Amino acid sequence: MATPLPTVVDVYFTDTKRTRFSITTPCRQKTNRKFFIHCATSNSTPEAPPTPTSDNNNNNKKNTSLSDQLAPLANKTLSSATRDQSYALSKPKSTWVNPTKAKRSVLSSERQKRATYSYSPQLRDLKRFAQKLNESGSSEDEFLACLEEIPRPISRENALLILNTLKPWQKTNLFLNWIRTQNLLPMETIFYNVTMKSLRFGKQFGLIEDLAHQMIDNGVPLDNITYSTIISCAKKCNLYDKAVHWFERMYKTGLMPDEVTYSAILDVYARLGKVEEVISLYERGRATGWKPDPITFSVLGKMFGEAGDYDGIRYVFQEMESVGVQPNLVVYNTLLEAMGKAGKPGFARGLFEEMIESGIVPNEKTLTAVIKIYGKARWSRDALELWQRMKENGWPMDFILYNTLLNMCADVGLVEEAETLFRDMKQSVHCKPDSWSYTAMLNIYGSQGDVDKAMKLFDEMCKLGVELNVMGFTCLIQCLGRAMEFDDLVRVFDISVERGIKPDDRLCGCLLSVVSLSQGSNDEEKVLACLQQANPKLVAFIHLIEDEKTSFETVKEEFKGIMSNAAVEVRRPFCNCLIDICRNKDLLERAHELLYLGTLYGLYPGLHNKTVEEWCLDVRSLSVGAALTALEEWMWTLTKIVKREETLPELFLAQTGTGAHKFAQGLNISFASHLRKLAAPFKQSEEKVGCFIASREDLVSWVQSKSTAAAT
DNA sequence: TTAGGGTTAG
Incomplete structure (x- = not known):
């Protein structure tokens, strides 16, 4: 759905900076480690730490069920469907204020212990048998026929060995079903857990849920491993409501999550953008003595990064220091990415250097994040230096990193470097240029206005069957427009239509800018005809503003309609082009009206x-x-x-x-x-x-x- | 991967 168009008044209020939180989590462990983040000053004063309670929490909850104890959490926090933008990060909930009352645990202090099991001595023939099952036909009949040849009576250990070896998920599932229907063994939680893991590989959430219900019906207990597998599979299938449902069920049945299940559900809320819930769950855990691990911090870091929330990222650093957790590679990667999203390239650079100094070797994801940040910041020197270091140190490369380097070249205008890299890719074995690489090159040639090279690349793509998406077409059209090659432009646009490319707002913006370039030439109508196909309302609006008789009120009304329907990131470019069109036609008064409207609707903040x-x-x-x-x-x-x-x-x-x-x-x-x-x-x-x-x-x-x- | 959680592209 289109984002509503705010007026400047709305913009003023939504842009108002608020101090969102103060850090209340106590610094339980003072460490001497210095995170680079110290360079960011914090105005927040830590409040008094929650008073530790000497008694055992269990004393207080003896007579109430866990689901009763957690009712406020399950009913209020977890089910809250709305996200309050003005969350107060560390405002303690009123229920915790009384220091004489023990806080209720929300997660188990110990991770679930795994039952030990060892495979039978006849490992080899069973492995061979499992392998044979893997190679058997995929139909149920063929699989069952193959099972007839099982070399020895099935024991618990043998069953686990086979379950663990079988793939794909269909076979694991069939085997579990066979054990159950043959009544050979008492059904245990671990059988289901192993099978669920296999089903998760195949993203079979429906079947996982069926198994969970089967467990419930047959009285097989679901444990933390079961729940975390269900939750992570739901996550993998983007079924976040299902993940929440099973987590709540766990609480209601009186099972306390351990840290693995807890961080899995934190991630679910984070992906739902329910920042306040995540913080509430996190802080509740902390208040009852939980020591979060790097995975938790990675989840929090990613969440704040997605929200572009720099204060939140700082909070993660402060928490890590307070808990005494040293970031690992994944945490660094997540936080680097988050810094980029929060628009802090300088801090990202500092963090990257800190990571290297700590002896951690960056991987492809690290380098992709940092190169992308330098490119977006137009820091060509830093980007080139890093690129050099990558080569000197033999740091790992993959095709995403290659493409990111190409995009960086487009961002900072490094044409020759991009061409060299593109040639390297063509000669490489594992990093052949794909649609993304070609699009990046089209972007470079398009921005540079090198029509010959762009069209040559386009021909090459057609010949090799490399798919060209809407962005590639936009780059090409932009390039042809700037070079005033309007006939070729129309031809390329027609090809995009033939190939079923759906013009998006960026493509329309590009065509709109070409309209302003083509004005006064005989080709103006041709370009307008393309735009007419892509966005007829925009063309109607151009005609409306070009008519001097149109009243300001009408322009205002239609302008609002156009901008409300346009993606946020193209609104200003749209307005810019429309003003250009008016000025080209000497419609100065209209140009001023449009600038006024653009300002009114917040398209030019900070003008x-x-x-x-x-x-x-x-x-x-x-x-x-x-x-x-x-x-x-x-x-x-x-x-x-x-x-x-x-x-x-x-x-x-x-x-x-x-x-x-x-x-x-x-x-x-x-x-x-x-x-x-x-x-x-x-x-x-x-x-x-x-x-x-x-x-x-x-x-x-x-x-x-x-x-x-x-x-x- | 021998039962469970976190990180890369317009």
Whole structure:
């Protein structure tokens, strides 16, 4: 569903930074280890730790069932379907405040012990037999016929050996069923657990549930291993509600989860985005003496990363330090990924170096995460240095890492490096270029405007049968549009339609930008016809705004409709292109209306920044047309303020940026030229590139000279 | 993998 379009008022409130939590979890163990995260300052003051209770929790819960004890948890926390955005991370629940009352455990302090078993001495012939079963026909009859030849009477150990060896899941399941129906052995939990593991491989959640019900019906107890297998299978099948259902059932039947089951369910809530529930469960566990392990921290780290919640990530570090857990490779990988998602490339770099210093060797996932972060941050030097280190140290590579390196090259504009890498991939045995690799190359050539190479690649893909997806087509269309090769563009678009590619909002945005480029040429109609197929409403809107008779109210209404239906990430580009289209047609007033509407609906946050000392216009995320419109608007406003003799700051600043992306330069030049046209008193800053500066005196005298000129 | 939990791509 489309995300509702907020107004600036909504944006103001949702963007308001709140201190979401303070750390209340006590620092039980002070360690001397220094996490890099110390460089991030925390304003939160740790509250007093919960007073430890000397008595044994069991004394308090003797007379109540576990499900009664946990009723508040099961009924309130676990079943809560809504996520309160304004969670207060460490606010203790009121039920825990009384320090004289023992806290109820929510998880067992010890992991479930495994029953020991050993295989019979006739291991070899049984293994051979199990192998034969594996190779037998896949029908039930063939399998049962093969079972007739079992070399010896089945014992518990023999049955386990065979169950553990059988694959695929169909055979494991058939064998379990055979043991049960033959009444050869008393059915034990472990038989079911081993079978469930096999079924999980095959993502057979329905069958796992059937087995669980069979256990219940026949009085075979479900233990922590059973529940964690059920939960992890539900997770694997994206059946999170089922995972929650079985977890709640476990509590209701009085079985206490151990740390494995507990972290499995934490992960379920994390994936559901139920951050508050996860924190509540985590802190409840902590408050009753649980020492979480690296897996738990990985779950928490991933959750905060998905939420882009840097405070949350910091909390994970603080908790790890407080508990005395050293991050392992997976925890580092998760937290690196999380840092990237939270938009903290500097901290990610620090964390990566800390990891290397601690002696942990990065794997493909680590390097993929870090290269991606450097690429998105446009840190080409760091990316290239890391790439060099990867080669020197012989760190592991896989095809995802190769493709990530290609994407990084696209992000920072490294064309030759990408070409070399792409050639290496073609020559490699295990990392042949796939659809992702080709798309990355198309992205590079597309951004660079190298039509010949992009089209050559396109032909190569067609010849080799490499699938081209909507993103690949978008890159290609963008490339052809920038090169004004409109006939080829239409041809490529038609091929995409023939291949059943469904145009998404990004492709429409790309076509919209080509419309603005094609204006005034004979090809404008051809491009519009493509856009008409992809998004007819957008074309109707273009016609509407181009008609000078259309009222502002109508434009506003239709604009709202267009933007509400568009994906959030394309709304600003849409608005930018529409403004460009109006300016190309000399519809300046309409351009200003659209900029106003874009601002009203929060598409340009941070366009104006004011402090007592300086006012800044930041047009770095605007198209040329939109930036010039914003500049005009600003000059009009400043003129009015000067004339009204209101308070002004010392300094005025306009930021265009320098086009950190090698492929996206030009705004700076157009902006400078427009400033000259307006004769506005801004000068390119010598210290800060991509910045235009004017003093209050310059501005005031400019306004006064304009007024004098107008009067004479 | 000889019964259970966590990490990589527009």
